[in-house]
Amino acid sequence: MSSDISAKKLRSYLNPKYLKSPVITGAFFLTAAGIITKLIGFFYRIFLSRVFDEESLGVFGLISPVMMLVHAVCAAGIQNAITRFVAASRKDKASEAYSYLFTGIAISVLLSGSMAYVLFNQAPFIAISIIGERRCIPLLRIAALSFPLATIHSCINGFFYGRKRAAIPAWSMIIEQSCRVLTVYILFRLSVEAGLNVSLSYICVGLLAGEFSSAVFSCFMLAIKPDQGDFSMCKSLSFHKGISILSLALPISLNRVCISFISTIETIQLPKMLVISGLSTSDALSVYGVFSGMAIPLIMFPSAFTGSVASLLLPSVSEAQAQGNTKRIQKTICLTIGLCFLLGVACFLFFFTFADFLGKALFDSDIAASQIRALSFVCPFLYMSGTLCSILHGLGKTGITFLFNLSSILLRLGFIFLAVPSIGFSGYIYGTLVSQIFFDFLIILALRRYLVYDKE
Numbered sequence: 001m002s003s004d005i006s007a008k009k010l011r012s013y014l015n016p017k018y019l020k021s022p023v024i025t026g027a028f029f030l031t032a033a034g035i036i037t038k039l040i041g042f043f044y045r046i047f048l049s050r051v052f053d054e055e056s057l058g059v060f061g062l063i064s065p066v067m068m069l070v071h072a073v074c075a076a077g078i079q080n081a082i083t084r085f086v087a088a089s090r091k092d093k094a095s096e097a098y099s100y101l102f103t104g105i106a107i108s109v110l111l112s113g114s115m116a117y118v119l120f121n122q123a124p125f126i127a128i129s130i131i132g133e134r135r136c137i138p139l140l141r142i143a144a145l146s147f148p149l150a151t152i153h154s155c156i157n158g159f160f161y162g163r164k165r166a167a168i169p170a171w172s173m174i175i176e177q178s179c180r181v182l183t184v185y186i187l188f189r190l191s192v193e194a195g196l197n198v199s200l201s202y203i204c205v206g207l208l209a210g211e212f213s214s215a216v217f218s219c220f221m222l223a224i225k226p227d228q229g230d231f232s233m234c235k236s237l238s239f240h241k242g243i244s245i246l247s248l249a250l251p252i253s254l255n256r257v258c259i260s261f262i263s264t265i266e267t268i269q270l271p272k273m274l275v276i277s278g279l280s281t282s283d284a285l286s287v288y289g290v291f292s293g294m295a296i297p298l299i300m301f302p303s304a305f306t307g308s309v310a311s312l313l314l315p316s317v318s319e320a321q322a323q324g325n326t327k328r329i330q331k332t333i334c335l336t337i338g339l340c341f342l343l344g345v346a347c348f349l350f351f352f353t354f355a356d357f358l359g360k361a362l363f364d365s366d367i368a369a370s371q372i373r374a375l376s377f378v379c380p381f382l383y384m385s386g387t388l389c390s391i392l393h394g395l396g397k398t399g400i401t402f403l404f405n406l407s408s409i410l411l412r413l414g415f416i417f418l419a420v421p422s423i424g425f426s427g428y429i430y431g432t433l434v435s436q437i438f439f440d441f442l443i444i445l446a447l448r449r450y451l452v453y454d455k456e
Helices: 002-013 022-049 054-061 064-088 094-121 121-132 136-145 147-162 165-193 201-223 240-278 283-300 303-322 328-365 366-394 398-418 425-446 448-452
Strands: none
Touching: 002 064, 002 425, 022 165, 022 283, 022 328, 054 136, 054 240, 054 283, 054 425, 064 094, 064 136, 064 147, 064 366, 064 398, 094 121, 094 136, 094 240, 121 136, 136 201, 147 165, 147 201, 165 201, 165 283, 240 283, 240 398, 283 366, 303 366, 328 366, 328 448, 366 398, 398 425
């Protein structure tokens, strides 16, 4: 009897009508785009590993948390809020959705412009006094110019996610990555032909070019799809909608800010703790450069699928909650957990088995091979976290997600200070694994009522 019920549930989950939903079709576009951009990024990382040494890649990795912090303050929460409000807006009142979009863009541009001004002018202080690396000064200044462009791009993507037009954000991902890589390659070839030194700043120039191209493309696609009727951009700005956006975005942004801030501490302290464990400063930066520029990008490659699903889950869950469709939410959660965990197990087996081959063939690095094998254990838990977070955000539980993330990252930070000085980089790997398992457990616990819900 129980087997018949299980078969019936499985058929309902795999119902053709359910598989043809905007979440599935949208995930297809984003997955395809994610795979393409990841493949481009793969060859890009291999190219960078051939052009720059491991220490230089470690120096560039030092500015990544700063960029994450700015994005968290200026765009991350606002993009999610735009997606949720646009998805919940009335289908016959398009002007309401556009009002949320342009109000969100106004807030994001104001914040990002302010952050860009501060970072550009205070780059020497930040690089020397906070990061502890003078070579980061020009990198920070070039990266600061991309912040307003990145926020515009993020907000428009959030709008199209809410409207379930995932093909446009998918194309913008491909355009951004392609322009970034092409710009760096052109600068590299020009430098070689002119007999000049290849500068690390080229990577940030490529970042700026990618953000500019994706922002232009997103604005163009928004302009040629005028389904809002009689609508004025200036009149769309709403103080009330701005408060609504900020009230939902604040917990998400606070979550991301805390993550980025602690990631900055991680980035700064991890090389220092590696030095305490017995490595030289150059070797410590090299180990971190391999981790941030080679091992992690490879391990995160399968997130091309889970990341695209996460982007579409938020509006779908928000819509189901607004309709009171608890059964649909349950199906979404069960499918998400099952598919992401299976993907993680498959990736664990692949990375663990072929770590030596991948490390040598792709990056010509024994350090990369050992890090890939160690990080493979994180895969089954890593790929679930983003999608489960998106479900919680879709249900409006942004505050509890912040607490879960904060607890998980503090746990990992504890391993950096306590385990890394004693056992080296392995201590950081152990901390990553334990914190990821802990984080997923907390989210599943928060969603338990949907997991046990049943209605025939």
